[in-house]
Amino acid sequence: MNGARETGRRSGTSRGRIDKRRSILAAAFRIFARDGYGQSCVREIAAEAGVAKPTVYNHLGDKETLFREAMQEAVERTTADALTAFEGLREPGDGTAAALEEAGHRLLRGHCGAESRALRGLLHAEAGHFPDLVEELQRNGARRVHDALADRLARLALGGRLDISDPDRAAEQFLALLTGPMELRSGLGTREVPDAELHSVARAATDTFLSAYAAPATA
Amino acid sequence: MNGARETGRRSGTSRGRIDKRRSILAAAFRIFARDGYGQSCVREIAAEAGVAKPTVYNHLGDKETLFREAMQEAVERTTADALTAFEGLREPGDGTAAALEEAGHRLLRGHCGAESRALRGLLHAEAGHFPDLVEELQRNGARRVHDALADRLARLALGGRLDISDPDRAAEQFLALLTGPMELRSGLGTREVPDAELHSVARAATDTFLSAYAAPATA
DNA sequence: CCCGAGCTGAACCGTGCGGTTCAAAAGAAC
DNA sequence: GTTCTTTTGAACCGCACGGTTCAGCTCGGG
Numbered sequence: 001m002n003g004a005r006e007t008g009r010r011s012g013t014s015r016g017r018i019d020k021r022r023s024i025l026a027a028a029f030r031i032f033a034r035d036g037y038g039q040s041c042v043r044e045i046a047a048e049a050g051v052a053k054p055t056v057y058n059h060l061g062d063k064e065t066l067f068r069e070a071m072q073e074a075v076e077r078t079t080a081d082a083l084t085a086f087e088g089l090r091e092p093g094d095g096t097a098a099a100l101e102e103a104g105h106r107l108l109r110g111h112c113g114a115e116s117r118a119l120r121g122l123l124h125a126e127a128g129h130f131p132d133l134v135e136e137l138q139r140n141g142a143r144r145v146h147d148a149l150a151d152r153l154a155r156l157a158l159g160g161r162l163d164i165s166d167p168d169r170a171a172e173q174f175l176a177l178l179t180g181p182m183e184l185r186s187g188l189g190t191r192e193v194p195d196a197e198l199h200s201v202a203r204a205a206t207d208t209f210l211s212a213y214a215a216p217a218t219a
Numbered sequence: 220m221n222g223a224r225e226t227g228r229r230s231g232t233s234r235g236r237i238d239k240r241r242s243i244l245a246a247a248f249r250i251f252a253r254d255g256y257g258q259s260c261v262r263e264i265a266a267e268a269g270v271a272k273p274t275v276y277n278h279l280g281d282k283e284t285l286f287r288e289a290m291q292e293a294v295e296r297t298t299a300d301a302l303t304a305f306e307g308l309r310e311p312g313d314g315t316a317a318a319l320e321e322a323g324h325r326l327l328r329g330h331c332g333a334e335s336r337a338l339r340g341l342l343h344a345e346a347g348h349f350p351d352l353v354e355e356l357q358r359n360g361a362r363r364v365h366d367a368l369a370d371r372l373a374r375l376a377l378g379g380r381l382d383i384s385d386p387d388r389a390a391e392q393f394l395a396l397l398t399g400p401m402e403l404r405s406g407l408g409t410r411e412v413p414d415a416e417l418h419s420v421a422r423a424a425t426d427t428f429l430s431a432y433a434a435p436a437t438a
Numbered sequence: 439c440c441c442g443a444g445c446t447g448a449a450c451c452g453t454g455c456g457g458t459t460c461a462a463a464a465g466a467a468c
Numbered sequence: 469g470t471t472c473t474t475t476t477g478a479a480c481c482g483c484a485c486g487g488t489t490c491a492g493c494t495c496g497g498g
Binding site: 033034035036037038039120121122123124125126127128129131134135138142143146169172173175176177179180181183184187188189190204205207208209211212 | 252253254255256257258339340341342343344345346347348350353354357361362365388391392394395396398399400402403406407408409423424426427428430431
């Protein structure tokens, strides 16, 4: 319905005028994350956004599209953040192991963050009702993280620092070793996990990962 | 309210008389799994169970307790099933690697089964609303699976077939290597995963696991 | 200065929910 | 057969929801 409607408006604060849309989507995600899709009501989302209810329906016609849009935005944010975790893997001067552990820890920090947890929870919850959304969000989220890591690992293998024949498999396993243990440890996001524990998991993951993929000769 | 009410009744078929409760709980789980907690209505659960709505409220007073009870029962079923996957690890005659891969594959089969997927999805979805339920269900489910595997691994280590100093860590990582990759591959349960892929993941997990924990001398 | 687009708040509609009530029916126990 | 418990269907209550309407206000552009 809208789409090409809001063109070059800039008013900065988002308080007085435009950027309603952003604030609505942010509020929507917050409420959806707190109450779930079914239990959330648009009334409350509008209130959280500091906006009248019809305004919500003006910008996004439907509760469903509101949900989809809010999820898209959230996955964009968290993915961008997660991708920064792999920066240290471009040129690991201080040793491959340390760089992997550092990257793993940074990834875990994001993974256990509030927004990321809420996003996974919501997606998991409504996966059955919006299969296409799952598909798209995984393509724009987890898939990109996986690919980025696989790229880095392939580079490291090419540089002789790792012995990897299948970078996709290696990336998949490293990610599994990192995030897999958090499900139980964090009680599906119920319990807060202390940073020391994150370090410990990242360390263990790196150790096991390197047992399988360390280069035969470190030169 | 009830509890010690239904004593030694047995009528067998569950069609004519008692066992309403079981059938209600089973139907409840089916509906909850299909629609989510918020979107499910007790009316439909009663219909699915072939029972009048007041009967549901007679047996389980509340929609919430209905949910909790149904989840408890489901976790009991799936956990019992998962635990059987580790039977082959008691006396792995045909080699530790093959036994691990077999156990991993059987675990994955269950993990990707409809009931198990639905259970995880529901729990993930409502984790925020029922933190105590998460705690209890993990204790009765995932935790028991983890412990059972850790026990088997410790035995194998004691028998000199594995080199494991921390069985809990080893179990955690093996489970992570198995189930971690399925999240993306199955699209959170949206896509069906062919059995060949399950075998492949189990194989890869076993390989990497053994790289880290294989005994130095196989005798 | 006015104009028009967008925002507001409040009321409104139809619907479906959780949960209850009640009178009638169906079994089980004796 | 009689009695006591349980189940049944249907109606009912209060409520909150998604979504719409509308008259009035605000504010930027001219």
